[in-house]
Amino acid sequence: MMTTTSDPSARSVDLREPSGWRRSKNQIMTGLMYLAFVIILIPLAFVLVTVISKGAGVISWQFLTNGTIPPNVMPVGFGGMGAAVVGTLEITGFAALIAIPLGVLGAVYISEYGGKGIIARLVSFMANVMTGVPSIVIGLFIYTIWVLHFGYSGLAGSLALACLMLPIVIRSSYEMLLLVPDSLRQGSYALGATKARVTLTVVLPAAIGGIVSGALLAVARAAGETAPLIFTVFAVEQLNPNLFSGPDTALPLQIFANAQSSYVGAESRAWGAALTLIAIVFILMILARIITARFTRFSR
Amino acid sequence: MEEQQDQKVVPKLDVPASAPREQFAGNAIFDVRNTSIYYGSFRAVTDVSLSVYEHEITAFIGPSGCGKTTVLRSLNRMNDLIAGARVEGDVRYRGVPLYGKDVSPTAVRRRIGMVFQKANPFPKSVYDNVAYGPRINGIRGKARLDEIVERSLKQAALWDEVKDRLNKSGLGLSGGQAQRLCIARTLAVEPDVVLMDEPCSALDPIATGRIEDLMQEIKTQYTIVIVTHNMQQATRVSDRTAFYSVLRDDKSDTRTGVLVEYGPTAQIFEDPHDSRTQAYVTGRMG
Numbered sequence: 171m172m173t174t175t176s177d178p179s180a181r182s183v184d185l186r187e188p189s190g191w192r193r194s195k196n197q198i199m200t201g202l203m204y205l206a207f208v209i210i211l212i213p214l215a216f217v218l219v220t221v222i223s224k225g226a227g228v229i230s231w232q233f234l235t236n237g238t239i240p241p242n243v244m245p246v247g248f249g250g251m252g253a254a255v256v257g258t259l260e261i262t263g264f265a266a267l268i269a270i271p272l273g274v275l276g277a278v279y280i281s282e283y284g285g286k287g288i289i290a291r292l293v294s295f296m297a298n299v300m301t302g303v304p305s306i307v308i309g310l311f312i313y314t315i316w317v318l319h320f321g322y323s324g325l326a327g328s329l330a331l332a333c334l335m336l337p338i339v340i341r342s343s344y345e346m347l348l349l350v351p352d353s354l355r356q357g358s359y360a361l362g363a364t365k366a367r368v369t370l371t372v373v374l375p376a377a378i379g380g381i382v383s384g385a386l387l388a389v390a391r392a393a394g395e396t397a398p399l400i401f402t403v404f405a406v407e408q409l410n411p412n413l414f415s416g417p418d419t420a421l422p423l424q425i426f427a428n429a430q431s432s433y434v435g436a437e438s439r440a441w442g443a444a445l446t447l448i449a450i451v452f453i454l455m456i457l458a459r460i461i462t463a464r465f466t467r468f469s470r
Numbered sequence: 471m472e473e474q475q476d477q478k479v480v481p482k483l484d485v486p487a488s489a490p491r492e493q494f495a496g497n498a499i500f501d502v503r504n505t506s507i508y509y510g511s512f513r514a515v516t517d518v519s520l521s522v523y524e525h526e527i528t529a530f531i532g533p534s535g536c537g538k539t540t541v542l543r544s545l546n547r548m549n550d551l552i553a554g555a556r557v558e559g560d561v562r563y564r565g566v567p568l569y570g571k572d573v574s575p576t577a578v579r580r581r582i583g584m585v586f587q588k589a590n591p592f593p594k595s596v597y598d599n600v601a602y603g604p605r606i607n608g609i610r611g612k613a614r615l616d617e618i619v620e621r622s623l624k625q626a627a628l629w630d631e632v633k634d635r636l637n638k639s640g641l642g643l644s645g646g647q648a649q650r651l652c653i654a655r656t657l658a659v660e661p662d663v664v665l666m667d668e669p670c671s672a673l674d675p676i677a678t679g680r681i682e683d684l685m686q687e688i689k690t691q692y693t694i695v696i697v698t699h700n701m702q703q704a705t706r707v708s709d710r711t712a713f714y715s716v717l718r719d720d721k722s723d724t725r726t727g728v729l730v731e732y733g734p735t736a737q738i739f740e741d742p743h744d745s746r747t748q749a750y751v752t753g754r755m756g
């Protein structure tokens with residue numbers, strides 16, 4: 171680094187930002203930006219601090235694994251949320267299994283195959299419309315077409331959550347596929363690749379990071395949904411490991427049920443369940459990041 | 471150089487479409503006859519006729535918008551990827567109509583490779599970039615792929631620079647290296663013809679020089695067609711040059727590209743037969 175003070179001629183040129191309105195504008199806007207950042211952090215920090223402070227005391231190995239959710243009147247220390255943890259993992263996991271492949275394939279169709287055709291535009295339009303459908307309506311929809319015929323089950327919950335996730339996965343994957351530069355596709359075509367090859371070996375790998383992010387967003391959103399599960403899963407207090415038959419339970423349902431209660435034990439269990447849910451989503455996010463880092467290690 | 475044939479090539483522009491094919495026979499790789507290319511209703515190029523010969527470097531020069539890239543891309547059916555693009559006329563590759571009914575664009579492109587204006591390495595490792603083409607052609611064995619990757623990178627004069635970083639990302643290379651990687655990737659499938667669309671336009675003179683040397687070396691095995699904006703480059707590397715120009719119609723306010731003159735490079739630059747060619751190569755136009 172050169173020192174500028176030793177050279178007198180260096181001072182004759184003033185390269186600083188001119189003072190006046192322009193500099194003030196810059197300072198005001200920078201200040202506003204920091205302010206906005208802090209304002210955004212407030213609710214996030216508030217939620218996290220509240221949930222951790224009220225829920226951390228409840229969490230124990232027994233709380234996470236015990237399969238019997240005690241009646242509301244019981245104090246903390248009896249039973250646990252194991253049934254709801256298993257239910258959430260099963261129901262959300264199976265919903266992801268339905269929605270992510272279907273959503274990614276839909277996005278691939280719209281972006282790579284459909285062109286400006288009527289089917290591609292229809293799928294795209296329906297995905298947009300579905301994004302706006304309230305989750306409780308989706309719950310009622312599955313209730314009418316599935317639960318009325320086959321009864322409550324974890325699977326019904328998975329179907330409802332999959333309906334919720336599908337448009338999110340389609341939209342986000344589609345946006346990511348659009349970002350893949352056309353020059354990569356052309357490079358692959360020029361080597362004699364078929365369209366399927368181009369899509370599988372160049373386009374999807376180039377977009378995988380964004381696609382996983384979008385899918386995770388959908389999983390996180392679905393894992394916390396309560397309304398669609400009320401009509402499809404029911405909320406039982408016993409562990410039901412079978413996803414495909416019999417009423418089940420999930421963390422959001424138990425948060426809802428326990429938080430409504432006026433008993434101290436139930437309230438604490440609701441906080442504990444809330445913290446557990448946040449932790450599950452957080453762990454999923456980290457896992458997915460680690461996995462995608464492997465796929466995207468050549469994109470920089 | 472077969473002087474006899476060169477003499478014939480120059481006035482060939484005036485030869486009617488019905489002229490017997492034998493007249494152009496010989497070692498022609500491409501025979502383009504009275505071909506027009508459209509993008510939707512826009513006629514990008516009108517009535518192009520030329521032949522490209524084996525183990526030669528053929529340069530396409532001309533001002534922007536004259537359709538030279540369009541003609542190049544029609545030679546391996548890359549224009550098929552553009553919605554609304556249409557080729558009318560007769561484009562033959564080794565005597566086979568390229569736009570015939572049962573011709574698969576995929577099969578065409580496996581024989582006729584392309585290097586693009588902007589280097590477009592895949593976001594994969596250097597090794598996987600070069601092995602990409604062989605792999606889609608069904609070559610799986612590690613030893614076989616290693617051998618192809620090394621040979622291709624050596625042909626592209628890149629091996630010494632990347633042999634220790636074959637497993638690093640292809641996106642981490644410099645502009646010139648990335649372009650040579652793309653050339654290596656094209657050579658890895660052992661194409662018959664390599665089409666180059668302004669491969670040096672984004673490179674500095676040193677990188678450009680390396681790629682020009684490389685073209686000279688590989689032309690013993692391949693046939694090369696290159697589009698270039700750089701007339702010095704055309705004189706340095708090519709055996710034949712085609713000069714394209716833009717034809718404007720003020721009445722209907724349309725423009726279209728035409729092939730003005732095609733012949734041995736020395737003739738095009740030193741003794742152009744058409745006044746437009748002369749104006750262009752001497753820098754008075756375009």
